[in-house]
Amino acid sequence: MTVLAPGLADVLAGLDIAAFAPRGVAVVPVSEVPDDAEVVPNNLAAREGLALVRIPGADGPGLTGRRAAALAEVRLAVLRQMLELAVMRLSGRSFAGVPLIEQQLVIGALADVITGAELASSLADDAPAAARHEWLTEAGWTVTKFFGAEGYIADHPVRSLYVSTLVADVWIARDAEGGW
Template identity: 55%
Template sequence: MNGAAADDLRRCRDLGRDGGLAAGLAAVLEGLDPAAEAPGGAAVLPAAAVGAGGAGSAEVLPHPFAALEGLAVVRFGGSGAGPGLTGRRAARLAAVRAGLLSRMLDTAVERLTDRRFGGIPLIDHQLVGGSVADVVTEIAVTSAAPESDSAEAVWDRHERLTEAGWVTTRLFGAEGYITDHPVRALYMSALAADLWLARPDVPEGAR
């Protein structure tokens, strides 16, 4: 991967971390017609994009988290047979998601440092520290340049991010499951990937 491509992924990661999913997704989808590209006829879009360009005929679906994150879940008319995000756009989305995950992990670590169990900060408990370390590793791997652009590799990369997001959500305890907690952004991150990426073909015998 050349330096310009590496810099682009770093910018996407920083945008996800500092600007959030809506800002990062806007950069990933720039110049793309959502109605023509979404693989399943539905997509997560920045709320500002709804009613503009290819999203003009989209039906906004109710979602408890979307508006709170500056996003909209939409459904398009038509067959929904678009290719989804591939190649560079899929890698950029992964970098955005990794940046967002990094921000949420930092917030979780602050919480775990301030809380104690048995007189010991939660962050110093072996299982908790191990979970944090695992997420740090996933952030580094999934925000770097992909070794392959195959559908299977793209899907696996984003599934790893989704799993790391659930691990991070659990680090917030019960707080991670209420609507007004900012970790809801990780749920929207997983949903965006699920709707924007075409699932790879799975051989019949492997199902």
């Protein structure tokens, strides 16, 4: 299991979930499911120790400010874990006798993800959360592609990147035009 569930637990610690759940929906650690919440089955979230829930009557603002920044840091930690696994995978596979990790397109994609991760990590907590989360989602999809078909298997660790996106989609408000 990745750092996603414990990290989200830290982000949500002391928060009234029902008061902040946007559109009455939340992703929470399984141990933190509110009593009045309806658990919506989600196999990938469950494998990460998380639950997708509906909370009747709730319509909060989602996570903002420091908590949104803290969630970005959790997602960044998940991204780094999966990037490390991807590098190991790419180092052990080859195409035309050349390890995939040495292929120019792979090197470029890795450089983009690593550079972006460093940039996202260095942003101040008051930087726009939406932009940081949008980048993390895009980087997550790039890293997922490094796993090829393995990246689509529910019991593969890369599922944490899918669930990380779900967490951000639920907790971070989008603008009026549907973007981040």
